[in-house]
Amino acid sequence: MLDCCVVGGVSSEATYLDKAYRTYYGEQEMAVSSPHSAAYNRLTDIYYQCREPNRAGQNETSISDTVVGLAEQFIRCLPGYIQMPEISPEPDGSLYFEWFQQPRRIMSVSIDAQGLVSWSVLYGREDPRGSFIFTGNDIPEIVLCLIKKVSE
Numbered sequence: 697m698l699d700c701c702v703v704g705g706v707s708s709e710a711t712y713l714d715k716a717y718r719t720y721y722g723e724q725e726m727a728v729s730s731p732h733s734a735a736y737n738r739l740t741d742i743y744y745q746c747r748e749p750n751r752a753g754q755n756e757t758s759i760s761d762t763v764v765g766l767a768e769q770f771i772r773c774l775p776g777y778i779q780m781p782e783i784s785p786e787p788d789g790s791l792y793f794e795w796f797q798q799p800r801r802i803m804s805v806s807i808d809a810q811g812l813v814s815w816s817v818l819y820g821r822e823d824p825r826g827s828f829i830f831t832g833n834d835i836p837e838i839v840l841c842l843i844k845k846v847s848e
Contacts, residue, residue: 733772735780739764739791746785757789762809767791768834770807778840779847781805795846804845805839817842 746759767783771795774780781793786806793805805815807830816825819842828836 731831732771732774732780735783736768738783739767739771742783742785742791757787759785760809763789763791763807766807766809766811766830766832767793770805770813770830770835773833773835774843775840782842783817795843797846797848801846803843813839815839815842817834817846819846 743759743764748758753758771780779795781795784792784794786792788808790806790808793807795803800818800820802818803815804817805813807813811832812827813830814825814827817823824842826838829838
């Protein structure tokens with residue numbers, strides 16, 4: 697069963713401390729973390745491969761600087777304990793993140809140029825899904841919890 701729970705406080709002070717901790721330690725981890733580096737390298741590769749529309753003769757939209765910037769910020773918001781996703785382009789110009797553990801343990805996230813993040817999970821027979829507007833600062837706790845759960 698998908699039993700995600702938020703660990704930590706819910707007061708404004710607890711939220712502030714959590715954000716400060718993630719910002720400080722997350723930035724330090726990112727500077728030397730090969731998983732984050734690999735994800736950034738993959739984004740760079742995708743950007744250069746997909747910056748032109750109609751690549752490979754398909755009716756595909758190019759990957760914009762905006763989408764790549766949002767994807768970089770999304771990766772930056774992932775705590776160090778979260779496994780880095782596989783990243784791939786989508787025909788509509790969005791970027792697709794996938795955490796795959798086994799056929800019935802998958803989490804997918806899609807980010808578009810307007811900052812709309814659509815997510816879905818397949819965990820056994822359960823399949824929660826949702827969306828949120830990503831402003832570059834926070835990933836909802838439920839999304840982080842589900843990524844962690846799928847990755848275990």
